Amino acid sequence: MSDALGGATARQVEERFPRKLRMGMVGGGRGGMIGAVHRRAALLDGGVELVAGAFSSTAERSLESGRDLYVPEDRIYGSWEEMLEAESRMPADKRLDFISVVTPNHVHYPVSLAFAQAGFNVACDKPLCHTVEQAMDLVRAAEENDVVFAVTYNYTGYPMVKQARAMVENGELGEIRKVIVEYPQGWLSERVEADGQKQASWRTDPARSGIAGAIGDIGSHSENLMSYITGLQIEALCADITTFVPGRPLDDDGNVLMRFTNGARGILQVSQVTVGEENALKIRVWGTKAGIRWEQENPNYLYVVSNTDPEKIYKRGNGYLVEAAAAASRIPTGHPEGYYEAFANIYGAFTDTIRAKILGKTPDKLACDFPGPRVGARGVYFIHKVVESSASDVKWLPYNPPV
Numbered sequence: 001m002s003d004a005l006g007g008a009t010a011r012q013v014e015e016r017f018p019r020k021l022r023m024g025m026v027g028g029g030r031g032g033m034i035g036a037v038h039r040r041a042a043l044l045d046g047g048v049e050l051v052a053g054a055f056s057s058t059a060e061r062s063l064e065s066g067r068d069l070y071v072p073e074d075r076i077y078g079s080w081e082e083m084l085e086a087e088s089r090m091p092a093d094k095r096l097d098f099i100s101v102v103t104p105n106h107v108h109y110p111v112s113l114a115f116a117q118a119g120f121n122v123a124c125d126k127p128l129c130h131t132v133e134q135a136m137d138l139v140r141a142a143e144e145n146d147v148v149f150a151v152t153y154n155y156t157g158y159p160m161v162k163q164a165r166a167m168v169e170n171g172e173l174g175e176i177r178k179v180i181v182e183y184p185q186g187w188l189s190e191r192v193e194a195d196g197q198k199q200a201s202w203r204t205d206p207a208r209s210g211i212a213g214a215i216g217d218i219g220s221h222s223e224n225l226m227s228y229i230t231g232l233q234i235e236a237l238c239a240d241i242t243t244f245v246p247g248r249p250l251d252d253d254g255n256v257l258m259r260f261t262n263g264a265r266g267i268l269q270v271s272q273v274t275v276g277e278e279n280a281l282k283i284r285v286w287g288t289k290a291g292i293r294w295e296q297e298n299p300n301y302l303y304v305v306s307n308t309d310p311e312k313i314y315k316r317g318n319g320y321l322v323e324a325a326a327a328a329s330r331i332p333t334g335h336p337e338g339y340y341e342a343f344a345n346i347y348g349a350f351t352d353t354i355r356a357k358i359l360g361k362t363p364d365k366l367a368c369d370f371p372g373p374r375v376g377a378r379g380v381y382f383i384h385k386v387v388e389s390s391a392s393d394v395k396w397l398p399y400n401p402p403v
Contacts, residue, residue, distance in 0.1 A: 017355050020049045024087065024096045026080045026111050027103035029055030029065030031198060034125060035102040038152070039069075041343035042100060042123075045330075048351060051075055052096060054083040080111050088118050096120060097354055098148070104202040105210050109134045112149075116141040121148040121354050123347065127220045128376030130210040132384055135377035136402055142373045148357060150350040151376035153224040155281065157345035159316045159337070160302040162369075163325035164285070164292050165229045167304075173287030179258075179266040181226045181283045183218040184274035188252050191245050204250050212383050213250030215241055218281075219270045219386065220379045224371065225283055226268065227378070229294075232260040234382075234399040239389035244273045256386055259396070300336055327366055346370050374403040 023042055028035020035055075042048045052075035055065035059078025066076030077083035087096050098121035101111050109129035112122050116138065128135050128151050142149035155161060167173060193200035202208040203217055210216050226232070236259045241251040252273045258266035271277075281296035290306040300316040314321065317333030328345045329337060352367035381401040389397045 017047070017359070020047055021097040021351055021354060022051045022095070023048050024052035024075075024083065024099040025050065026054050026083065026099060026101050027056075027107070028053070028100070029061055030068065032102065033199060037340065037343055038100050038102050038123075038125070038347075040340055041154075042347040042351070044340065044344040045348055047355075048347070052077070052083065052087060054078065054080045080107075080114075084114055084118060087120075097358070098123060098351070101125060104208045105216070106130060106208045109138065112138055113141055116145055116147050116149060119145050119147060121350075121357075123150040123152060123350055124376070125152050126224075126376065126379060127210065127216050127383060128373065128380050130380075132377065132381050132402060135373070135380040139373045139377050139403060148350060148353050149373045150346060151371045151373065151379070152343065152346050153221060153228075153371045153375070153379070154339070154343040154346055155221055155225050155296060156228045156371065157328065157342035158294075158296075158299050159321070159325040159328040159345075160294055160299060160314065161225070161229060161342075162328055163302050163314055163321050164283075164294055165231075166322040166324060167292065168230055168285065168287075172290060173285065173292065174289030176230055176232060176260075176262065176264045176285060176287045178264060178286040179226055179230055179232065179260075179284070181222045181266070181268050181281075183222045183270040183279075183281045184277040185218065185272045185279060186275045186277045188214075188245065188248075188272035189275045191247055194247070204248055204252075206249055209250060210383070211387050212241070213243070213248070214252050214270050214272045215254045215386050216250075216383045218272070219254055219256075219268065220383055222268050222270055222281065222283075223382045224375065224379055225281070226266065228371075229283060230264075230285055232262060232264055232266070234266075235259045235261045236396040236398050237385060237389055238396050239386040241386065241390040251387075251390075254386065254390075256389075299338055299342070324366060324369060377401070377403050 053066055053071055054062055054077040056062040062078055063076050099115050101108055101124040108124050112124045116122050193204045204213055238257040241254040243251050245252055253271040256268040284293045290304055293303040302314040304312040315333060317329045349367050349370040353363040356363035378401045
């Protein structure tokens with residue numbers, strides 16, 4: 001690739017690009033919550049169009065879902081295998097620029113691997129796959145086939161999360177000493193999966209969800225948010241995971257103590273049985289100079305505390321924010337932005353990188369600010385290490401991710 005995009009925003013890149021990027025989806029049909037979020041996020045800035053998909057595990061439901069979305073019927077597929085075969089034969093002016101994989105966890109690996117090996121750019125929901133070995137297969141497939149590969153840890157797309165990260169990187173907090181990240185939910189406090197609740201059914205099924213329940217579903221988000229903001233590397237961890245609801249085969253609550261390579265200490269706690277909680281993801285980070293607090297349910301504010309100054313509140317959309325935080329906002333200060341926009345920022349960086357690749361240019365730093373397959377692989381390793389630690393009699397297990 002040649003010269004850089006030079007700090008152009010997503011919209012500026014689109015103005016210089018002759019067409020919209022062509023998107024395909026695997027999953028995300030009728031009744032799927034997260035698929036609709038991915039679609040709206042990817043299309044939010046106007047530079048992407050949905051042109052193909054295998055939207056369900058049955059051909060009939062895929063066709064119905066594709067019609068709902070006004071996808072041309074000749075590009076609505078009954079299976080992802082059929083989609084891969086047909087789209088691989090498409091001429092360059094019709095071929096997909098990327099696919100979005102929004103299936104339950106057990107389908108992530110075969111679909112992402114096959115499309116990456118065929119040269120398609122991939123955006124895959126988290127967690128990346130079931131095993132560390134599978135994750136490393138996907139890392140290799142992305143790198144060997146020169147595809148752009150994103151893992152949609154969407155919380156890192158919030159403007160004030162990017163501001164927090166920059167403050168840590170710039171030394172405004174001093175040396176980091178303590179991190180607490182928590183994610184309480186209450187929606188699985190009863191065994192709703194037994195009544196056929198779709199989202200609960202697959203998340204509590206080891207065959208589809210994987211080795212973990214709450215730790216895989218929201219614990220992986222929490223670890224990623226912590227790592228993104230602080231840049232800290234886990235050295236060892238001590239975990240205790242629990243299944244409170246009788247008859248449920250996977251954990252619905254987890255607590256993890258962490259030691260970091262710089263000497264800092266951390267606590268990660270997640271639960272899906274904390275009655276009355278919705279999506280109360282929160283992170284607090286303290287250094288030798290100051291501390292910060294950010295809450296996902298109130299995402300447009302970042303709180304800064306110290307022993308010497310009054311508490312400060314940084315607000316989304318203001319001119320005093322760092323470039324990454326400013327670029328992640330679409331509307332003036334005082335107007336709330338949230339979940340869809342954060343998701344869209346992940347897709348925006350991912351698709352800006354694809355555009356740069358097509359144009360033969362090197363993407364700039366902002367365009368590269370999205371979680372890639374190596375981040376996804378570290379997330380899978382974290383899930384497995386927490387489960388291993390909880391089952392072990394050893395107090396502290398060393399932490400050595402493969403990437």
